[in-house]
Amino acid sequence: MIIGAKRAAAEAGASTAPLVVQVVRQYPPGRGGLEDVVSSLSRHLLKRGFRVRVVTLDRLFSDPETSLPAREVVDGVEVVRIPYHGSSRYPLAFSVFRHLGDADLIHVHGVDFFFDALAIGRFLHGAPMIATTHGGFFHTRKFAAIKKIWFQTLTRFSASAYRSVVCCSASDLETFRTIAPKRSVLIENGVDTSKFTGMASRQPVKRMLTIGRFSVNKRLEQLLRTMAVLVKNDPQWRLDIAGSPSDLSAEDVRGLIATQGLADHVSLHLQPDNQLLGRLMEKASLFVSASDYEGFGLVAVEAMSAGLLPVLHENEAYRALAAQHPAIELADFSNPPAAAQAVEAAFAKLSASGNDLRRGLIGEVGRYSWEGVADRYIALYRRALPTARSCRREATA
Incomplete structure (x- = not known):
């Protein structure tokens, strides 16, 4: 009887805990920065006593022919997956409103259909909302003029519906302050x-790793x-490319490798899990990215x-990161000979410093x-939650 009473009390406490509904276009089993952030935040919210539901799309953009389960519990998080139509850039999924009625707070991730639709339809659900930008939609220069007009009109209007617009990088904050100066706040991604702590090769090796979707902004070409220049100077150089198809297919990437004559020097690893990434890190000394746009890094x-040791293209997010971590090497990957020199300089620096540089990075x-x-997000949640909710104690973990 005592055990039953305790269970009933725990269930009652859980039912009164605030329900945060996180809305995001992609979620595990999808892999990527956005998915990692939302799943990690969800798990930490559960630990702090919140109830969490994730509403996401029912197909991965990397595998659009496969439908995922409509409902599932992933690492303790309730996941609801809904159908969508249209482009992966702006997927239309109006059934999202069916899963918001009991939300105490809605957290929208990304500036896409969900960001606009939930703002326009805020009177249908009535819950306070916050949003996290995750780089907005300026990942490529394609349609730059249209994007600017969209940003200054619909995005500006939509942003007014959110209690806070969380920017995950200094460059995002600078951008969104122009349309939501009082709502924009900086919380860098967790x-x-x-x-992966300490997994890199203990001895400096001429092997690099790059990780990410095969999207245009990553500029794998x-x-x-740059790799071709390095190999011409020293055939010992190796590169591992780990990621998932996006704008480019796996065959597209293999074609780029073949065009540069790098089949013996570059390895492609598809849909890598953490175990595979760990094994690749153990063989490498440098991380490289030629991306011309990142939300955070x-x-x-x-x-x-x-x-x-990262060698990164000098985009805004990477410059901000390098300002905080001087060991990072910035390079202009649009100039392959210059980028190759930066890679060689980074390797020389790593070789000269022994393990001190590695330990410093870690x-x-x-x-x-x-x-x-998570503490900073919860502080925003408390300010946004209705008074009655914000006064309630979190359920005990």
Whole structure:
């Protein structure tokens, strides 16, 4: 009887805990920075006593022919998957409103259909909302003029519906302050800094790793041109490309590798899980990215936690990251010979420093711990929740 009473009390406490509904276009089993952030935040919210539901799309953009379960519990998180139509850039999924009626707070991730639709339809659900930008939609220069008009009109209007617009990088904050100056706040993405801790090769090796979707903004062709210069100077150089098809298919990437004559020097790894990524990190000394746009640079921070020295294209997010971590090497990958020199300089620096540089990189990433990031999000939630809810105690873990 006592055990039953305790269980009933726990269930009653859980039912009165605030329900946060996180809305995001992709979620595990999808892999990527956005998916990692939302799943990590969801798990930390559960630990703090919140109830969490994730509403996401029922197909992965990397495998649109396969439908995922409509309802599932993933790592303790309730996941609801809904159908969509249209482009992966702006997927239309109006059934999202069916899953918001009991929400105490809605957290929208990304600036896409969900960001606009939930703002326009806010009177249908009535819950307070916050949003996280995750880089907005400026990942490529394609349709730049249309994007600017959209941003200054519909995005500006939609942003007014949110209690807070969370920017995950200084460059995002600068952008969104122009349309939502009083609502825009900076909370850099949390990073699971434990899963790859110290995995990089103990001895400097001429092997690099890049991780990410095969999207246009990652500019794999420029990275491979840089690799061709490196191999011409020293055939010992190797590169591992780990990621998932996006704008480019696996065959497209293999074609780029073949065009540069790098079949013996570059390896392609599809849909990598953390185990595979860990094994690749163990063989490498450098992390490289030629991306011309990033929302934050989460994967670069994960690479640092492993002890990999990043060599990054000098986009806004990476410049901000390098300003905080001077060991990071910036390069202009649109100029392959110059980028190759930067890679060689990074390797020379790593070789000269012994393990001190590795240990320094690993030690610096503690600031991105999810504990502190979750605290900052919860503070925003409390300010946004209705008074009656915000006064309730969190359910005990």
